[in-house]
Amino acid sequence: GESVGLHLPTLSVQEGDNSIINCAYSNSASDYFIWYKQESGKGPQFIIDIRSNMDKRQGQRVTVLLNKTVKHLSLQIAATQPGDSAVYFCAEAYGNQFYFGTGTSLTVIP
Amino acid sequence: DADVTQTPRNRITKTGKRIMLECSQTKGHDRMYWYRQDPGLGLRLIYYSFDVKDINKGEISDGYSVSRQAQAKFSLSLESAIPNQTALYFCATSELPQGGGEQFFGPGTRLTVL
Numbered sequence: 001g002e003s004v005g006l007h008l009p010t011l012s013v014q015e016g017d018n019s020i021i022n023c024a025y026s027n028s029a030s031d032y033f034i035w036y037k038q039e040s041g042k043g044p045q046f047i048i049d050i051r052s053n054m055d056k057r058q059g060q061r062v063t064v065l066l067n068k069t070v071k072h073l074s075l076q077i078a079a080t081q082p083g084d085s086a087v088y089f090c091a092e093a094y095g096n097q098f099y100f101g102t103g104t105s106l107t108v109i110p
Numbered sequence: 111d112a113d114v115t116q117t118p119r120n121r122i123t124k125t126g127k128r129i130m131l132e133c134s135q136t137k138g139h140d141r142m143y144w145y146r147q148d149p150g151l152g153l154r155l156i157y158y159s160f161d162v163k164d165i166n167k168g169e170i171s172d173g174y175s176v177s178r179q180a181q182a183k184f185s186l187s188l189e190s191a192i193p194n195q196t197a198l199y200f201c202a203t204s205e206l207p208q209g210g211g212e213q214f215f216g217p218g219t220r221l222t223v224l
Contacts, residue, residue: 098213100154101152
């Protein structure tokens with residue numbers, strides 16, 4: 001099966017700093033990627049997506065970067081806030097299915 | 111009200127029991143999915159349905175069955191629960207096929223099989 005992994009299982013940042021969460025994906029044919037946020041006791045929530053024909057996409061305070069050469073995806077959160085504390089997953093789409101990473105737990109220190 | 115709801119939210123059962131987890135959505139989406147989440151593992155697809163008459167196996171369908179009773183309802187059954195089915199289960203919907211757009215997840219059902 002596919003494997004999508006995250007480089008760091010936990011990340012702590014000071015409030016106001018920028019956060020960078022990384023993800024390595026396994027299938028070079030994957031053509032669509034999503035970042036999800038999962039708060040404790042809740043289901044995953046869509047943050048931002050990117051297609052393989054792009055290398056960068058920006059949302060509100062978030063930016064996703066895609067490097068197809070090394071099969072790497074990153075999520076940048078600007079001016080991290082306490083409400084950003086959660087587990088973040090990346091997912092890659094291949095063969096009409098999504099394959100999810102294990103997640104990185106982000107803790108924002110006030 | 112939530113767009114995707116799951117019942118029950120928590121369930122403790124014994125080995126060998128039959129369990130049904132239910133999912134309802136008000137988003138009007140044709141596509142619905144059941145996932146399982148275990149510590150240290152990413153979400154894994156159990157079954158998915160693209161419309162009322164369509165059912166497809168996902169990555170880990172063994173030991174599970176589903177029923178798509180209506181566009182808005184998709185239930186997951188464990189005919190004879192076993193302890194390694196203890197996990198967090200999520201239902202999701204999407205307007206487009208996987209790979210075409212985001213999925214909307216329910217709040218999850220925490221199932222414990224003793």
